Amino acid sequence: MKFYNTLTRQKEEFVPQEKGVVRMYNCGPTVYSYPHIGNFRAFVFADVLRRYLEYRGLEVRQVMNITDVGHLVADADEGEDKLEAAARKEKKDPWQIAGYYAEIFHRIRKQLGFAEAMAFPRATEHIPEMIAIIEKLVARGHGYVVGNNVYFSVASFPSYGKLSGNLLDTLEAGARIEPHPDKKDPRDFALWKHDPKHLMQWDSPWGRGFPGWHIECSAMSMKYLGETLDIHTGGEDNIFPHHECEIAQSESATGKPFCRLWMHARFLLVNGEKMAKSAGNFFTVEDVFQRGVGPQALRYMLATSHYRQQMNFTWEGAESAKTSLERLAEFRRRLSDAHGAAPVAAVKPVVDKARKDFEAAMDDDLNISEALAAIYGLVREVNRLDPDPAAAAFVRDAFDRIDTVLNIGTAPPDVFSDDEKNLIDARAAARTTKNWAESDRLRKELEAKGVLVEDTPRGQRPRRARK
RNA sequence: GGCGGGUUAGCCAAGCGGCAAGGCAAGGGUUUGCAAAACCCUCAUACGCCGGUUCAAAUCCGGCACCCGCCUCCA
Numbered sequence: 001m002k003f004y005n006t007l008t009r010q011k012e013e014f015v016p017q018e019k020g021v022v023r024m025y026n027c028g029p030t031v032y033s034y035p036h037i038g039n040f041r042a043f044v045f046a047d048v049l050r051r052y053l054e055y056r057g058l059e060v061r062q063v064m065n066i067t068d069v070g071h072l073v074a075d076a077d078e079g080e081d082k083l084e085a086a087a088r089k090e091k092k093d094p095w096q097i098a099g100y101y102a103e104i105f106h107r108i109r110k111q112l113g114f115a116e117a118m119a120f121p122r123a124t125e126h127i128p129e130m131i132a133i134i135e136k137l138v139a140r141g142h143g144y145v146v147g148n149n150v151y152f153s154v155a156s157f158p159s160y161g162k163l164s165g166n167l168l169d170t171l172e173a174g175a176r177i178e179p180h181p182d183k184k185d186p187r188d189f190a191l192w193k194h195d196p197k198h199l200m201q202w203d204s205p206w207g208r209g210f211p212g213w214h215i216e217c218s219a220m221s222m223k224y225l226g227e228t229l230d231i232h233t234g235g236e237d238n239i240f241p242h243h244e245c246e247i248a249q250s251e252s253a254t255g256k257p258f259c260r261l262w263m264h265a266r267f268l269l270v271n272g273e274k275m276a277k278s279a280g281n282f283f284t285v286e287d288v289f290q291r292g293v294g295p296q297a298l299r300y301m302l303a304t305s306h307y308r309q310q311m312n313f314t315w316e317g318a319e320s321a322k323t324s325l326e327r328l329a330e331f332r333r334r335l336s337d338a339h340g341a342a343p344v345a346a347v348k349p350v351v352d353k354a355r356k357d358f359e360a361a362m363d364d365d366l367n368i369s370e371a372l373a374a375i376y377g378l379v380r381e382v383n384r385l386d387p388d389p390a391a392a393a394f395v396r397d398a399f400d401r402i403d404t405v406l407n408i409g410t411a412p413p414d415v416f417s418d419d420e421k422n423l424i425d426a427r428a429a430a431r432t433t434k435n436w437a438e439s440d441r442l443r444k445e446l447e448a449k450g451v452l453v454e455d456t457p458r459g460q461r462p463r464r465a466r467k
Numbered sequence: 468g469g470c471g472g473g474u475u476a477g478c479c480a481a482g483c484g485g486c487a488a489g490g491c492a493a494g495g496g497u498u499u500g501c502a503a504a505a506c507c508c509u510c511a512u513a514c515g516c517c518g519g520u521u522c523a524a525a526u527c528c529g530g531c532a533c534c535c536g537c538c539u540c541c542a
Binding site: 009027028029030035036038039040041042043045082164165166213234235236237238239240241264265266267268269272273274275304305306308309310312314316317319320321323324327330331334361367368369370372373374375376377380383384386434436439440443452453454455456461 | 470471472481482489491492499502505506534539540541542
């Protein structure tokens with residue numbers, strides 16, 4: 001398996017530090033508002049990555065953090081905490097805000113079919129771990145205390161900038177932000193902050209205060225996964241300053257490499273532009289659900305665009321995704337109800353090729369487009385061959401195994417109301433007497449209820465129209 | 468200003484030196500009581516523009532144009 005490493009700017013063969021075990025940390029949501037579809041692009045990417053690593057037989061220890069304190073609205077040093085800003089606006093306390101939006105995040109990730117991570121640690125529950133690292137940094141001379149604040153000294157970490165390319169001597173910090181009077185160097189960032197107005201406060205060796213944003217990921221990743229991670233993921237905007245600062249403080253604290261492979265998902269655009277409320281192209285996950293793009297279709301769109309390529313979300317694309325999804329779901333359904341003649345021997349070479357192509361594609365930095373081509377090749381060939389029940393079962397096992405990665409091919413079983421069942425039965429009765437007019441009328445009536453009926457040599461096959 | 472990415476058929480999108488994957492849409496067939504689903508066929512002498520290297524370039528090199536992102540809260 002080769003993955004592109006932001007740190008080295010090239011694809012590298014992936015070898016976890018411990019044989020067979022992957023320690024992966026995913027930058028998760030800041031729970032201060034409804035998650036938008038761009039947020040979930042990065043999360044779906046992390047899920048597909050995790051699933052593929054498992055497909056390849058690795059044990060994945062996956063941790064995704066929930067940021068519920070410290071992430072400021074304006075800039076890294078001043079300004080209001082995102083949670084507190086939301087709290088003020090909604091007239092709730094920040095704990096309620098965090099709880100509410102964290103719950104929504106979890107609900108959506110389940111709807112989108114995410115594999116369960118090992119842990120979803122929350123920043124507010126790891127304050128002691130953060131304080132411990134900050135103390136270590138101060139003791140080692142990488143952090144300094146000014147009044148009740150603690151800052152990280154960027155100058156003490158010469159390789160600062162290795163991830164983002166924003167090297168120290170070219171970084172013009174303070175160019176757009178007013179330099180903070182307490183800082184020795186405008187590029188230094190806060191580890192611990194004192195602000196009497198802040199609603200979330202904890203005791204610390206430096207007095208009551210709250211942690212800086214970057215320190216949470218260092219503390220929580222090390223707690224759950226150890227001092228050196230195999231993989232760290234996030235959105236491309238995390239590269240700088242967030243991940244750059246994580247590296248600086250983590251490596252300064254431990255003296256060990258913090259993470260070996262950094263993977264970043266590029267932004268999702270809407271109509272070719274970055275999502276922004278002012279541009280009117282900002283969609284939360286709930287928004288797209290309400291506009292008829294269901295969880296599976298959204299997952300399909302997010303999972304089948306290459307993570308390292310900007311993705312352009314359009315409603316036309318969403319419709320296309322729904323159709324494609326339906327085709328896969330139909331294929332999968334048919335494999336459990338096959339009546340063809342092709343034996344296993346006929347179908348096996350097709351399956352073997354699809355599997356081989358799929359793996360080769362995914363091994364190459366998750367080349368999802370190529371992988372999908374392999375899947376559609378399988379679909380087309382198997383449909384053409386028309387397998388017998390044993391062959392269909394053989395294909396089904398292979399398809400399901402491949403789909404453990406993308407998790408897009410299985411359709412929920414169709415459920416029909418009593419009313420719908422009655423109509424279906426009535427139509428079957430009409431058909432026995434070749435009453436086509438009544439049959440067509442009932443088909444239309446069912447269609448209006450979202451039930452599509454197909455006639456096959458073995459009778460009717462009703463199914464729900466998909467969203 | 469610094470850094471990075473992009474420009475391939477109506478739309479989305481692989482390919483990154485050797486005759487242009489795949490999906491959606493569209494048109495024509497097979498099938499069907501009619502449909503649907505499925506399958507078959509058609510659908511880029513062509514890969515932003517101009518030069519160059521090469522037996523051979525969408526793929527390498529140089530230049531130009533346009534688009535997007537990061538550098539500042541943001542996945």
